[in-house]
Amino acid sequence: MTTSPHPTTSPSPAQPGPPAPAADWSPACVVFDCDGILMDTEANWARVQRAVAQRHGLAYTDAMERAMMGWSAADVATAIADAAGADRALVHADVLRTEEQTLTAQIVPLPGALETVREFAERLPVAVASNSTRTILGVKLEQAGFAPHLATWVSSEDVARGKPAPDIYAEAVRRLGFAPAEALAVEDSVVGATSAVAAGLVVVAVPSVPDGDPVPAHHRVVSLTDPAFRSLVARWLG
Known part of the structure; x- marks a missing residue:
């Protein structure tokens, strides 16, 4: 059996600790991952990766799952195809087809997520920026009830480069009509x-893997219901 993709195929993460915003800073708009x-669709995304990797003779390990957390379908397909010596386009099609087949109506918001989006949307324009494809992102946002509260959403297919490149967030903020320094991002990876x-953007990290690699951010909280996050929201929204 072929070994799993080497970690060097992963996009290089930035180091944590970006410069802090001014003490009186507050967002003019918000962009959520x-x-x-x-x-909670990360588990399903891992199952998609595992199924595709195994079909191409790769051992899908916990380390591989962590390394590819937050990757776009195109990046995942490239890593699997290169490790397996397979055609990138065929593997990419396999990834997209498998994700579409496993995407169900059982998509529910994480605790505090819908309430937080609604709260911000009542006062500020809100967007979503995701490495998902355009179709799959739309389905998820509609099914989970977020779509009516969003001014726009940006997928990996709407920009030249997906995350970790800045394109998706830059495009989301551009669509909302603000400068990046005026925008808040909420991320987990x-x-x-x-x-x-x-x-x-100013970033709040809500790490989905608490003991994983440090997530670069200006603020770090445990969850969207964390009192520390609720305190930030109260300060920003007055």
Whole structure:
């Protein structure tokens, strides 16, 4: 059996600790990640990766799952195809087909997610920036009830480069009509937070793997119901 993709295929994460915003800073708009922040779809995404990897003779390990957390379908397909010596386009199609087949109506918001999005949306424009494909992202946001509260959402297919490049967050903020420094990003992964920091947003990290690699962010909280996060929201929204 072929070994799993080497970690060097992973996009390089940025180091944590971006410069802090001004003490009186507050957001003019908010951009949320989707998977792992708004809804618990990371487990399904891992199952998709495992199924595709195994079909191509790769051993899917916990280390591989962690390394590819937050990756786009295109990046996952490239890593699997290169490790297996397979055609990238065929593996990419396999990844997309498998994800579509496993996506069900049982998509539910994570605790506090829908309430938080609604709360911000009542006062500020809100977007979602995700490495999902356009179709799958739309299905997830509609099924989980977030779509009516969003001004826009940006997928990996809407920009030249997915996360960890800054393109997705830069495009989301552009659509909302603000400068990156005026925007708040809420992220759970190193890949996603690296993207938001590189785009110039202020980042709140809610790590989905608490004992994983440090997530670069200006603020770190345990969950969207964490009193520390609720205190930040109260301060920002007045």
